[in-house]
Amino acid sequence: MKNATIREFLYEAPGPKTRKRVFWLTAAAMLLLMGLLLMVVHRFYVTGQLSGRYWAFFGKATTWRFLGQGLLVTVEAAVTGALISFALGFLLMRGRLQKNLLLRWISTGVIEFTRGVPTLLFIYFFFLVVPQTGWKLSAFWKITLPCAISACGVVAEALRGGVNAVPRGQTEAALCLGYRETKLFYRIVFPQAIRFVIPSLIAELVIVLKDTTFASIVSCADLMQNAKVLISNYDALLSIYLVVAVIYILINFLLNRLSDRLAKRTSQPGAAERRAA
Amino acid sequence: MTENNQPVIELRQVNKHFGDLHVLQDISLTVKKGEVVVIIGPSGSGKSTLCRAINRLETIDSGEILFEGEPLPREGKELAQMRAKIGMVFQSFNLFAHRTILDNITLAPCDVMKASKKNARQEAMRLLERVGVADQAGKVPAQLSGGQQQRAAIARALAMHPKAMLFDEPTSALDPEMIGEVLNVMTELAQDGMTMLVVTHEMNFARRVADRVIFMDGGRIVEENTPEAFFSNPKTQRAKGFLSSVRMQDREL
Numbered sequence: 001m002k003n004a005t006i007r008e009f010l011y012e013a014p015g016p017k018t019r020k021r022v023f024w025l026t027a028a029a030m031l032l033l034m035g036l037l038l039m040v041v042h043r044f045y046v047t048g049q050l051s052g053r054y055w056a057f058f059g060k061a062t063t064w065r066f067l068g069q070g071l072l073v074t075v076e077a078a079v080t081g082a083l084i085s086f087a088l089g090f091l092l093m094r095g096r097l098q099k100n101l102l103l104r105w106i107s108t109g110v111i112e113f114t115r116g117v118p119t120l121l122f123i124y125f126f127f128l129v130v131p132q133t134g135w136k137l138s139a140f141w142k143i144t145l146p147c148a149i150s151a152c153g154v155v156a157e158a159l160r161g162g163v164n165a166v167p168r169g170q171t172e173a174a175l176c177l178g179y180r181e182t183k184l185f186y187r188i189v190f191p192q193a194i195r196f197v198i199p200s201l202i203a204e205l206v207i208v209l210k211d212t213t214f215a216s217i218v219s220c221a222d223l224m225q226n227a228k229v230l231i232s233n234y235d236a237l238l239s240i241y242l243v244v245a246v247i248y249i250l251i252n253f254l255l256n257r258l259s260d261r262l263a264k265r266t267s268q269p270g271a272a273e274r275r276a277a
Numbered sequence: 278m279t280e281n282n283q284p285v286i287e288l289r290q291v292n293k294h295f296g297d298l299h300v301l302q303d304i305s306l307t308v309k310k311g312e313v314v315v316i317i318g319p320s321g322s323g324k325s326t327l328c329r330a331i332n333r334l335e336t337i338d339s340g341e342i343l344f345e346g347e348p349l350p351r352e353g354k355e356l357a358q359m360r361a362k363i364g365m366v367f368q369s370f371n372l373f374a375h376r377t378i379l380d381n382i383t384l385a386p387c388d389v390m391k392a393s394k395k396n397a398r399q400e401a402m403r404l405l406e407r408v409g410v411a412d413q414a415g416k417v418p419a420q421l422s423g424g425q426q427q428r429a430a431i432a433r434a435l436a437m438h439p440k441a442m443l444f445d446e447p448t449s450a451l452d453p454e455m456i457g458e459v460l461n462v463m464t465e466l467a468q469d470g471m472t473m474l475v476v477t478h479e480m481n482f483a484r485r486v487a488d489r490v491i492f493m494d495g496g497r498i499v500e501e502n503t504p505e506a507f508f509s510n511p512k513t514q515r516a517k518g519f520l521s522s523v524r525m526q527d528r529e530l
């Protein structure tokens with residue numbers, strides 16, 4: 001099964017009859033989709049959403065520059081937030097796997113808490129409660145930190161799953177060679193665990209990215225917030241939301257592709273080594 | 278074979294339970310320097326547990342295990358240093374899946390013994406040469422056959438310059454045509470004077486290479502003898518039964 005993807009592993013190759021059925025089902029689905037699309041465009045036309053005044057400003061460079069600035073902030077916030085959540089998640093995972101009971105309890109508590117509380121509550125906490133303590137945070141951190149905190153518990157559990165998926169024999173072999181716990185973890189177990197969890201980590205990055213759309217609450221000028229400004233400037237709700245939605249979809253699509261590629265590359269042990277050779 | 282009366286591995290009255298199951302019952306056993314001791318016995322008789330206890334992969338309930346005359350340390354740095362002196366070869370190889378064969382051999386010498394990368398590599402290539410998988414050095418374990426993996430695993434253990442080697446059914450997971458190549462490596466190792474404790478179902482290997490055969494059943498050492506005496510004239514009924522069932526299987530193959 002060295003080069004097989006999970007799909008090939010789970011399903012046998014389709015025979016001629018199955019292929020025919022798949023073809024007709026695909027065709028029917030395409031027709032249905034196109035019909036729906038036509039209906040939407042028709043509704044747009046009937047309600048006047050296609051009229052020039054809702055779209056003309058997309059011809060101006062300033063519109064795109066403004067959206068671009070927002071996009072940049074969104075990406076910055078998402079990447080920073082995700083990196084912080086990976087770091088926190090890693091610490092929590094280490095904590096949860098410790099022998100020390102207190103550390104384990106604290107980590108488990110934090111993990112369950114952050115997993116249970118909706119992101120929006122963390123954002124309101126940073127928006128409303130934190131400033132009252134005198135801790136001055138920029139709008140950027142007011143959205144990035146809560147998104148990171150909200151994600152770190154999930155990250156910790158994903159990492160723990162990866163660590164537990166590494167076969168026990170790997171640890172035993174290393175123990176027999178004289179490895180001690182810490183080095184064993186960083187040299188033998190974690191490098192193997194990380195391969196299992198890259199897809200989950202990228203999925204979490206997508207979630208953080210989507211969570212940053214709450215940035216307008218703390219008036220951080222991300223893509224969504226700038227879109228809202230445009231909407232009030234041009235009084236054009238639908239066209240702008242549509243374009244912004246397409247941008248979000250595009251980014252997440254690219255991230256998912258990246259995740260697939262990384263997963264494929266790392267699921268074949270040695271692929272990286274072979275390339276290097 | 279270097280005969281020297283110094284005990285390397287010594288078990289005294291060792292007992293171990295898994296819940297209600299008494300897996301090791303008053304086990305006493307000595308392996309002297311340069312000696313090859315083969316343990317045989319039916320499935321579930323406690324052979325693996327015995328092997329793993331010597332490396333403290335399993336703790337024991339009572340009794341004593343000594344290595345080179347010193348009791349096994351219970352934890353920490355001392356335990357790790359002791360383990361490094363005892364090579365272990367597993368039924369399922371357990372090569373590090375994320376590293377090349379060469380890395381598998383050099384990793385522990387560099388990380389644990391602080392060997393220099395260059396020396397570790399040279400020594401690793403020598404060892405891989407010795408077990409006959411030097412041409413696979415750049416591949417990862419999954420790309421090798423079972424026999425090649427097991428030979429590489431033996432090389433990995435040897436890289437730590439162990440004072441004794443434990444083998445827990447090293448050929449049980451292998452296709453018949455690969456068993457020979459692994460047994461050959463083990464035979465050479467024995468001839469070079471390595472102290473070895475081997476759990477195996479390979480009766481011919483036991484007959485040819487072992488200095489002593491230990492027959493275990495139900496967590497006890499039932500019989501202990503030279504291979505000639507044990508195979509030609511087993512004393513207990515249980516050993517007789519076990520040997521005849523093994524011979525029957527061999528004929529069927």
Ligand SMILES: Nc1ncnc2c1ncn2[C@@H]1O[C@H](COP(=O)(O)OP(=O)(O)OP(=O)(O)O)[C@@H](O)[C@H]1O
Nearest residue numbers: 295296298300318319320321322323324325326327
């Ligand atoms: N971790 C464990 N927890 C509970 N019971 C165990 C555990 N490991 C082994 N046992 C039981 O202890 C007994 C001895 O196991 P052991 O693996 O030592 O036998 P063995 O002689 O090596 O058998 P085999 O030839 O099948 O490898 C078996 O009945 C087994 O089911």
Ligand SMILES: [Mg+2]
Nearest residue numbers: 324325326446
């Ligand atoms: Mg066993």
